[in-house]
Amino acid sequence: MKTLFLLFLFCHVSSPVKHTLKFFFTASSGVPNFPELVATIVVDEILAGYCDTNTKTIKPKQDWMEKVFEDDPQHLEHYNRHCSENDPVFFKTLMDSLKQSFNHSGGIHILQRMNGCEWDDETGEVNVFVQYGYDGDFFLVFDVKTETWIASKPQAITTKQIWDKDKDRITDFKKYLTQIFPGWLKKYVAYGNSTLLRKDLPSVSLLQKTPSSPVSCHATGFYPDRATMFWRKDGEDLHEDVDLGEILPNNDGSFQMSVDLNLSSVTPEDWRRYDCVFQLSGVKDDLITTLDKAKIRTNWGKSEINGGRMGLHRPICWLLGMLSFVFQFG
Structure with missing residues (x-):
């Protein structure tokens, strides 16, 4: 398959006291027997939750995440609402728009988004990130300081202009990135500290x-x-x-x-x-x-x-990895 499945969105830089909350969304078109949208919650590189358009409900993948949902039913309801209604509609609409912009009438196409935050539990510093990719290339990146979208492709300019004009959406988006997501991350670290803060030597x-x-x-x-x-x-x-x-x-x-x-x-x-x-x-x-x-x-x-696990490098077919991911965690 094309290099469109590279894990170009998933790179990160870690430091001793930083924790991360990442939401990965993968929308697909033209892929048989595969959900149109797959979404995951990843905390400190650990899978915490999973949902797709087939299941339509969030599945906790860690005991401590299940405890979070038990103690906060509204939190669970928020995820289920997005999994079953909001996100599938948004990503399908965006996928259709991109296919039209790129003049793609058929074939396999992948739309990805990674967003979330990084929190330094020593200094309290929070960094946020939002990246969109289409068919293996960066498409749109959100600049939280200027509150504008940066287009990486000519076909992204129209989407950028529309999203830049929607000030209410940007305000709401920025609130999630800078306030709500860091609060969630701190909660998840508190619930999952026995796992997230463990140290295992190799x-x-x-x-x-x-x-x-x-x-x-x-x-x-x-x-x-x-x-x-x-x-x-x-x-x-x-x-x-x-x-x-x-x-x-x-x-x-x-x-x-x-x-x-x-x-x-x-x-x-x-x-x-x-x-x-x-x-x-x-x-x-x-x-x-x-x-x-x-x-x-x-x-x-x-x-x-290099034929075994040691040979795994970044040029991996993302979709094959996601298929394996679904079979293992879905």
Whole structure:
């Protein structure tokens, strides 16, 4: 499928004391046996709630989120109203408008929106974000400071002009972003603190595909995803001959990452001068793994490591990921 399914909307930057609330909406056209709209609530990268146009009701995906709905029925009612009525109508109307603007009469088309907020529980600072994408490209972004929409495509200008003129909608939208969403996020963190604030250290392994391949220091099973990993030599951080991979999710909600070291110019007697260092936010002690040939797990003669979970990179077909997501969580 096209690159329109890239996770271009879902990138984030984490810091030790920041919490995030993200709402992901994916509207589709021309996709058989798939809901026209899928929406999820994600708190600190954990799936908290899910709904689609087939179920028409919000499904809590964490015990603490279920408790939120039990204690606040109006909160649950708000989500159900949006899931069954407001959001499907809005996204279908917008999808039809975009297809007309782009002269798309058939085929598969994807409309995405990510909105929410980031809250620093130490400083109290709140950042908000709203992004629309259509067929894999940025389409519209909301600038909360100027209270205007920024069009990324010529076809988005008409929508921008209409939305910019709707001052009541902008005022209501900004209120949700800057006041209501942060309040919800604080509530969710309070209810889910045993999960959201936990610290899980990973298992760390040294891996090598072939004798001439870089050595990969691979950490898996850590939580949260606010972590760093690097190689050092004689206690000094290395920046050359090092390739840092991105943080990727595991099926159990934990995370994994790798950092590769090119040893082509390193003599065997110097190997033990190198260390792999893993640091998890909120944890004082680092995990240090010394480069030791005897501890390297090789994959010689077997299927390549990159064929497994370690090979997952951003150019993933988003729709296939969402299909898997629906089957797992829907």
